[in-house]
Amino acid sequence: MAEYVYLDPDGVIVVDTLDTLAEVQQEFKDAQGDQDLTVDVGPLSVLINSIAESRDNVAKSAAQIANQFNPNVAGGVMLDAICAFSDTARDGAERTRVTCQVTGTPGVVLPLGSSAATNPTITGDQYFFESEIDVAFDGSGNAEVDFLCTIDGAIIVPSASLTSIADGVIGWFTVTNSSAGTPGKLAQSDSSTRIARINELEGQGRSLSGAVTGSVYSVEGVESVGFYNNIDGSPVVIDGATIPANRMYISVFGGSDADVGAALLGKVTGGSGFTASDMGTAVNETIEDPYSLKDYDIEFGRPDTVEIEVQLTIKPNASFSNPETVAKDAVVAYGAGLIDGYSGSQINVDSDPFEISEAVNEYSSSINCRKCEVRLNGGVFSTDSEPMTIFEIPIYAAVNVTVVQI
Numbered sequence: 001m002a003e004y005v006y007l008d009p010d011g012v013i014v015v016d017t018l019d020t021l022a023e024v025q026q027e028f029k030d031a032q033g034d035q036d037l038t039v040d041v042g043p044l045s046v047l048i049n050s051i052a053e054s055r056d057n058v059a060k061s062a063a064q065i066a067n068q069f070n071p072n073v074a075g076g077v078m079l080d081a082i083c084a085f086s087d088t089a090r091d092g093a094e095r096t097r098v099t100c101q102v103t104g105t106p107g108v109v110l111p112l113g114s115s116a117a118t119n120p121t122i123t124g125d126q127y128f129f130e131s132e133i134d135v136a137f138d139g140s141g142n143a144e145v146d147f148l149c150t151i152d153g154a155i156i157v158p159s160a161s162l163t164s165i166a167d168g169v170i171g172w173f174t175v176t177n178s179s180a181g182t183p184g185k186l187a188q189s190d191s192s193t194r195i196a197r198i199n200e201l202e203g204q205g206r207s208l209s210g211a212v213t214g215s216v217y218s219v220e221g222v223e224s225v226g227f228y229n230n231i232d233g234s235p236v237v238i239d240g241a242t243i244p245a246n247r248m249y250i251s252v253f254g255g256s257d258a259d260v261g262a263a264l265l266g267k268v269t270g271g272s273g274f275t276a277s278d279m280g281t282a283v284n285e286t287i288e289d290p291y292s293l294k295d296y297d298i299e300f301g302r303p304d305t306v307e308i309e310v311q312l313t314i315k316p317n318a319s320f321s322n323p324e325t326v327a328k329d330a331v332v333a334y335g336a337g338l339i340d341g342y343s344g345s346q347i348n349v350d351s352d353p354f355e356i357s358e359a360v361n362e363y364s365s366s367i368n369c370r371k372c373e374v375r376l377n378g379g380v381f382s383t384d385s386e387p388m389t390i391f392e393i394p395i396y397a398a399v400n401v402t403v404v405q406i
Helices: 020-032 044-065 076-085 190-201 210-218 257-265 323-335 353-363
Strands: 003-007 012-016 095-104 115-118 128-131 142-152 162-165 173-174 224-230 236-238 241-243 247-253 282-289 295-302 304-307 309-317 368-376 392-395 403-406
Touching: 003 044, 012 044, 012 392, 020 044, 020 142, 044 128, 076 190, 076 323, 210 224, 210 247, 210 257, 210 309, 247 403, 257 282, 309 323, 323 353
Parallel strands: 247 295, 304 392, 309 403
Antiparallel strands: 003 012, 095 142, 095 173, 115 128, 115 162, 128 142, 162 173, 224 247, 236 241, 282 295, 309 368
16 A cells, blocks of 8 residues: 655655555455466456555545645645634735726716726726725716725726726716726735744744744735844955844845834844845834833845846737736736745845746646746846845836747
8 A cells, every 4th residue: 555754854744656556456466366367457457557546546635634734835724724823814815996086977876886897908808896985976077986806916907997887877977097006916825824924933032033034024014034144253245245243134125114123123132233234225213112112223224126027938828818918917926926836026036037937837827938038127038047136126017028929
């Protein structure tokens, strides 16, 4: 029968199915009392192969269930349950919100749930939005109301693109948006949730590197943290910049300055210091210790954002109508860390075209990314990675993605 193998140090259970078929064949020989019984060809071999495959599938299913108790590989509802034990949870999905100007018959009420649609020539696909509240047209026949997308995710809605009335509300004449919408997001992926849980646990410590970065990651809006702890008694040079002796360098992407400063203050013992050195943008925050009521000056860095230009060579499904938009959305989703198994844009992590290509293929089965190339500042597209320093983070925007169809 299949054997279960426990892999250290990951704690993952895998199944060794190498000998299953031979064992089933031997069982049939023993049952017939004929060690020369032909078991590898003919009708009997079909039955034997089916039994062996069934046993392997049962063993694999059991291993998969067992691994759901391992927080480092669990997914879905099991991961949510494990997170609940440490008082953490995955970020929920959000929908794109757009503030629209609507016109109609004065005094008429535009009811909650009234539907409008985007112009597909601008947004790629046509997306539908519903009004969030009842609103009455004023004496001039004007009103302003927020519309919420009917699906989750980061739907990009430029200004003047939500312009079509999608249902027949009597007295409603026009709809448009003078400013771009606020993109939503998909629910946090399993891989991102597992990382967030580890950061949450590490953030309960103090002084250790994991405690410092974990605490900063717990700040709302923080997406990436760059960290280097110079424990030497002399300065060190990292990526061409100098970190003073016995100082920590922390670069944070996202979150408010005050919240990041408070997180840092609470995780370092007295006498430790932070410095942005000459890397990125220095931020100085004066934070009051809630216990001593003493003010502390906290310094950390903000990374330089590096816009990555991406060129994708794709072969779309023949029945698919809008592959270019999907390909661009895939790159944006990759950068935002919304594709399970990919962390996306991170400080000090190179822009890897091969990883981007894999993420695009993972994002949608409707397109096949054959090649991905990246470049900076209008240079030459290449399949080579673009290196990032400890104070840089790559940024992926749809306007910087070129799609070549073959």
